[in-house]
Amino acid sequence: MKLYDADYAPSPRRVRLFMAEKGLSDVETIKFDLPKGDNLNEEFATKNPLKKVPVLELDDGTCISEAAAIYRYLEETCYGKPLLGETAVEKAMIEMWDRRIEFAFLVPVFQSFQHGSGIFKDRMTPVPEWAGEARNNAAAFFTILEQRLAESTYVAGEEFSAADITAVVTLDFAKVIKLRPGEEHPNILRWYELMKQRPSYSA
């Protein structure tokens, strides 16, 4: 299998961390330069009609896009500690937090960056006023995450999971809009240190 990937981009990094946690170290990787538009061609559109990375291409040619769908495939096919839960409750909690983080944190960070910087103005119309609103939406998630991490060691409970991967990747990427946790977020900072100590963090 091979991974269509890009440096600095959070969605493919989610998959790289997941692979590292599963001990997958020898996956062929094709790196795209996204600002240059390596992904904007019809050949890549046959792999993902949205022309976004990550895409995991299996040996039979099947292409899986959407980081959460790739998590699912890797969870079902790889050895290693479960990252998507074992019991029905664990699975639901992890998916709930993963979706909350993706929709209420990662997407607003993306939007703030893309609309504020104009990095993809060759493929979308940046609306600079939306950058500030999206940043406020992302910042509001800090309160939710802080409350959650005051009651549990990891995002979805007492075990590390895929929800932590999505959260730490988003928190790192939020640097591009200068959004950082502060002293009013002691539990996020405590959890962030735990994340940085994991060998997968450098993936």
Ligand SMILES: N[C@@H](CCC(=O)N[C@@H](CS)C(=O)NCC(=O)O)C(=O)O
């Ligand atoms: N929901 C998708 C998001 C994919 C996505 O937005 N990928 C970005 C990089 S993080 C991309 O390929 N951007 C290139 C572009 O928009 O042209 C996922 O989870 O995989």
